[in-house]
Amino acid sequence: xxxxxxxxxxxxxxxxxxxxLSLAIITGQAIQIKNIRAKRKxxxxxxxxxxxxxxxxxxxxxxxKGAQVGxxxxxxxxxxxxxxxxxxxxxxxxxxxxxxxxxxxxxxxADQESRLVITGGTHNTMCPxxxxxxxxxxxxxxxxxVQVDLQLNRFGFYPAGGGEITATIKPSTxxxxxxxxxxxxxxxxYAESYFAALPAHIAERELAVVKQKLSWSDEQLxxxxxxxxxxPGNVLLITLxxxxxxxxxxxxxxxxxxxxxxxxxxxAKVQKYLTxxxxxxxxxxxxxxxxxxxxxxxxxxxxxxxLHADTNAEVIKQFLPIKIHxxxxxxxxxxxxxx
Numbered sequence: 001x002x003x004x005x006x007x008x009x010x011x012x013x014x015x016x017x018x019x020x021l022s023l024a025i026i027t028g029q030a031i032q033i034k035n036i037r038a039k040r041k042x043x044x045x046x047x048x049x050x051x052x053x054x055x056x057x058x059x060x061x062x063x064x065k066g067a068q069v070g071x072x073x074x075x076x077x078x079x080x081x082x083x084x085x086x087x088x089x090x091x092x093x094x095x096x097x098x099x100x101x102x103x104x105x106x107x108x109x110a111d112q113e114s115r116l117v118i119t120g121g122t123h124n125t126m127c128p129x130x131x132x133x134x135x136x137x138x139x140x141x142x143x144x145x146v147q148v149d150l151q152l153n154r155f156g157f158y159p160a161g162g163g164e165i166t167a168t169i170k171p172s173t174x175x176x177x178x179x180x181x182x183x184x185x186x187x188x189x190y191a192e193s194y195f196a197a198l199p200a201h202i203a204e205r206e207l208a209v210v211k212q213k214l215s216w217s218d219e220q221l222x223x224x225x226x227x228x229x230x231x232p233g234n235v236l237l238i239t240l241x242x243x244x245x246x247x248x249x250x251x252x253x254x255x256x257x258x259x260x261x262x263x264x265x266x267x268a269k270v271q272k273y274l275t276x277x278x279x280x281x282x283x284x285x286x287x288x289x290x291x292x293x294x295x296x297x298x299x300x301x302x303x304x305x306x307l308h309a310d311t312n313a314e315v316i317k318q319f320l321p322i323k324i325h326x327x328x329x330x331x332x333x334x335x336x337x338x339x
Contacts, residue, residue: 003318005033007072010311012039014049018102019290019312021056021076023319025106026294030077037072044070048094048120052102055088059103059110083110083171090120093161095127100167105290107169108146114169122156122163123194123235125252128283130165131237132248137287139246144295145176155196155226157233158252175295178288180279182301184243191216191238194224195253196231202259206236206251209263214270234259236266240273247273247281278303278333285309285336292338293322299337301329 005020014037024031037043045053050069053076057064061079088099096118107114123129128137134150141148147170156163191210193203200223207221234253239246251266253259273281278301280288285302286309292298293316305326313324325337 002030002032002075005031005315005318006035007033008035008038010314011307012311013037013308014040014098015286015308015312016315017049017074018052018098019315021052021102022105022290023316024076025056025060025062025078025081026109027319028078029319030075033074033076035072036074044072045074046094047092048090048098051088051090051094051120052099055086055099055103056106058086058088059083059106059114081106081110083107083112083114083169085115087117088119090118090161093121093124093156093158095124096120096122096156096163096165097128097130097133100133100165101128101287104148104167104169105294108172108175110169110171112171114167116167116169117164118167119162119164120156121158121161122152122154122165123233123250123252124158125254128287129235129237129248129250131239132250132283135239135246136248136284140178140180140288141291143176144178144291145174146172146291155194155230155233157196157231157235160232162230175291177295177297178292178300179298180244180300182277183245183279186240186242188241189216189239190220190222191236192222192224193234193236194226195234196226197228198232198234198253200225202234202253205259206234206263209260210236210238210267213264213267236263238266238270240270245279245284247284249273249281273303276303276333277301277331282306282309285334286312289313289324289338290316293320293324296322297338299335301333301335303333305334305336
């Protein structure tokens with residue numbers, strides 16, 4: 001039986017495609033997706049989405065129809081997932097981490113270790129940057145029994161791309177449920193401004209905003225100049241380490257936008273999280289749904305239940321016999337339960 005997926009449902013973006021591909025491989029179900037990325041300014045498969053499709057096909061020996069840039073329909077019929085060594089080159093500044101997100105869950109079910117080298121963008125706006133996966137997401141997966149190692153070989157910023165990450169993934173026979181009731185006490189907090197082939201004052205001004213708005217010390221503000229051949233580009237990373245969870249908040253320099261505005265946007269996300277009692281912020285909440293569903297259960301509290309998360313949950317429920325509940329608590333946080 002072929003599962004029919006409507007790519008225009010809910011948030012209508014690329015997450016529908018990525019989640020559907022992952023679960024098609026894991027469950028062995030053929031899928032047909034229509035209206036791919038229907039609610040985006042440029043609908044259909046872009047380079048990073050096409051690379052995700054090709055990567056999913058490569059690790060599963062899938063039969064695929066409609067795999068070309070601009071396609072709004074796709075048929076995907078997987079065979080058995082195969083571990084091993086893979087290289088995937090997006091060819092643009094499209095997100096490496098989103099390609100990894102597509103194949104990682106399936107490769108956990110492989111019969112041997114996998115090593116992936118993915119080339120493209122590593123720090124992209126509207127996508128989880130490398131450091132978010134490394135510091136926030138992967139440590140929680142490890143608590144579920146997953147053995148994954150990530151390495152950043154080279155930064156890749158928009159529009160040049162050219163970044164590279166390596167992921168080593170060991171098979172996991174069974175994922176363990178994870179329950180995150182709270183974040184625990186804070187153990188560390190710091191801000192880093194990475195910049196390449198740009199004036200240092202850009203990064204200094206970003207960190208000055210963090211210092212002023214969060215009342216942090218100079219020791220918590222880290223200037224990170226990287227080799228200019230990895231630029232031009234800049235990303236502000238604000239990392240909060242708590243006993244139970246680490247969160248990473250980002251801001252990206254944009255042409256025509258004052259760096260103070262970029263930094264204030266990142267700080268506002270930090271402040272919203274810190275004033276809540278939630279264990280995780282909205283982006284990490286979205287990322288946790290699939291592994292918890294594969295584990296057969298889990299729970300967490302979050303600052304927000306987004307349309308993105310709601311759409312992701314609906315796609316997951318088309319493949320797995322699980323229920324995903326979200327309820328508002330008295331203090332305003334959202335409690336999410338996967339059962």
